Amino acid sequence: MIFQERNAVTHPPGPAQDEILRVKGLRVELRVEKGVLAAVDDISFNLKRGETLGIVGESGCGKSMTALSIMGLLPKPIGRIAQGSITIEGVGDVAAMSERQRMRVRGNQVSMIFQEPMTSLNPVFTVGFQISEAIRTHETVGKEAARKRAIEMLDLVGIPLPEMRYDSYPHQLSGGMRQRVMIAMALACRPQIMLADEPTTALDVTIQAQILKLMNRLKEEIGTSILFITHDLGVIAKMTQRVLVMYAGVIVEEASVRDLFARPLHPYTAGLLRSIPRVDKAAGRQRRLHTIKGVVPNLLSLPRGCRFSDRCPDVHEPCRKWEPPLAEPENGSGDGSRRVRCWLHNRPPAHD
C-alpha cells in the first residue's frame, strides 16, 4: 500500500527556537483603476530559525504580495508598503530601508524562488553566469572563484554534469532543471531566509516530488528558513511545520501543521480541507465534494464585519457587525501556538 501512517514525532514547536524574521502590522497597498486596495491588511507573523512556515490561500488572498514586500519587489509604481515593519535578524527593518540598502539584502540574506522559472531567468545569459553574477554582487570574489562556487551549487541541486551545464542557456533546460537552477541561484549566497512562491505549481507531480525533496535536503545542509507559499494543501502537509491561512488580505488562522489538519478552527480552513478530493481515502464517486459557496470578495468592497461572513456556513449576528481579531482561541492550549480570526472562538464584544 502506498499510503501509510507517518510516525507521530515531527518538529516539536519549541519556544527555544529564535525568530529570524518578524513581520509586524504589515499593510500593502495597490493602486488600481478603481481606487486603492489593501492587498495585505495588517498582518503579523514570525519565521523561526530552521523552520518551514507555510502560507496557504487562494488567488488574491495576499500571499504573494506578502513575499514580494519582504523581498522589496512590489510592483512599481502601483504597490507600496503603507504600514508596518519587516525585521530580519541581524539586518534590521527592511521596510524602512532605501532601495540601495535593500539591494544588499536581497539575494544575500533573503532570496526568493518563483513559480515559473522560465520568466525569472534571463534568457540571454548562461545559467552559470547568472549564478556567479549573484555571488559576485554580494561577495568580493574573483571570476574563477565565483565560477567554481556556481558549479558547486549546480552540483548541490542535483544537476548532472554541472561543468557542462554551467554554459547552458535557460531554454536548453527542462522545467525541473530550470527550477533547480533557480534554487541554486537563490541559495548561492547561503541566505538565512528563502521565500518560495508556488515553486512547484508549474511542474509535473514526479518532478515536484524531486524538487520538494531537494528543498528539504538543502534546508538541512544550508540551514535556511523557508517561507513556503502555495495553494496546494498537499504540499503544505508535506513540507511545513507551521501554517498561516490567508483570506482576502488577512491571516485567518495560524497553527502547527498537525493541529491545522487535525482540527481546523476557522470555517474557511475547515471548508478548504473538506473541498479537496483525496486519493488516500478511497471514498471514490459515492461522496459529493464539500463546497464553499460564493466567491472571494472584491478587496475594494469587502463585506462589513468578518471578511468571510458572506460565505461562512456558521455565520451569526456579530460576524456581520465587527471584524474579529486574530487571537488565541478561548478554549486553546494557551501556549501561543494557535491563532484564529473568528467570533466562534473568541467572544464578541458585549451587545449594545
Next chain:
Amino acid sequence: MTDMQTTKPLLEVRNLKRHFPVDDGFFVQSQKSVKAVDGVDLAIAPGEALGLVGESGCGKSTLGRNIVRLDKPTAGEIRFEGVDIAPFGDRELKPYRRQIQIIFQNPFSSLNPRLTVGNMLMEPLMLHGEGDRAKRRQRALELLELVGLGADHFDRYPHEFSGGQRQRLGIARALALRPKLIVCDEPVSALDVSIQSQIINLLRDLQEEFQLSYLFISHDLSVVEHMCDRVAVMYLGRIVEIASAKALYEKTFHPYTRALLSALPIPDPTVQTEEIILEGSVPSPVNPPPGCHFSTRCPFATPSCSESTPELREFEPGHFVRCSRLEEIL
C-alpha cells in the same frame, strides 16, 4: 460502474496515432516526428467517465483533440457509435460535432470576448439549424440555469465573469447541442480549490442528469479518482495502465503509475507516502527510448526492457498493464 463487456461502447478508439513532423529547416524534408499519440486503444461506454492521466507532453490533450476531431489523426480508428470518424472531412463530421463536445482548461482564453453570453450559447444552435430565434433564446436561458447562472447573465460579456463562472459558461456551451460525449481537458486545473469543488460537483450532476459520457483529462490523480469510473494512465504517447478507478488506486501495477501516485502530496501531515522518486524527466517524444518507453526511468528496468515493446496485457479482469516484467516485480 458500467459493464464494458455487455454494453456496446459509445466511443471506441483503435490503434490511434498522431505524429507531428519536426521542422528540420527550409527545404529539408523531415524524417523525424513527434509521436504525440502512438497507438492508443480505448473505449468509453454510454454514461461512463473515463479518466486520462499523465504528465505534460504525454499526449493526453492531443488524444482528446483527435477524438473531438479538432485535429486529424495520422492513423487508426475513432469509432463513434460504430462509425469510424477518423478519416471524415468537415462536411461528414458535422452531424458528429453535436454529439462530441469539449471543455477546455483555460476559461479565460476559450471564450470569445466579443460575444455576449447569450449569443455565445445560441451560436452552436444556429449553426446546426435548431429552432427559431425565440426557441434558441429559451434554450440559452435554460443552459444558464443548468450550470448555476441566471437569466441576468444573458447580455453580459465574458470579462465580467470570474474564473469559476467562465468555466460554467464553457460547460453550458458544450451542453448546448445535447452531446453524448464531452471531452473535458483539465477543466478544473486553473481554478482555486473552493471553486474547483463546485465545478466537479456540477460536472457530476450533469453527467447523471443527461447520461453523459466523459473523457476526463487531468494531471491531478485525486480529481480523476473522484470523477471517473475507469482511469487510463499515459506515458509518452502510449497507455501504460487502464483499470477501474477503484482497482487502479487500490492495486497499482505499473511502476510508472506507482511513482505517480507516490509523488502525490497527500493533504494530511499524518500520512506518510512511500517515496518512489523517479530520476530525470520525461524523455523527448521525438526520440523516445526503444522498447518500453518508461525503461529509462523505471526502477525495475533490465536491459531486456529496451529491446521489445511490451503489449498492454489484461493482468486481472478489466485491468490492463503494459509491462513485460510485471510478474517478477510484484
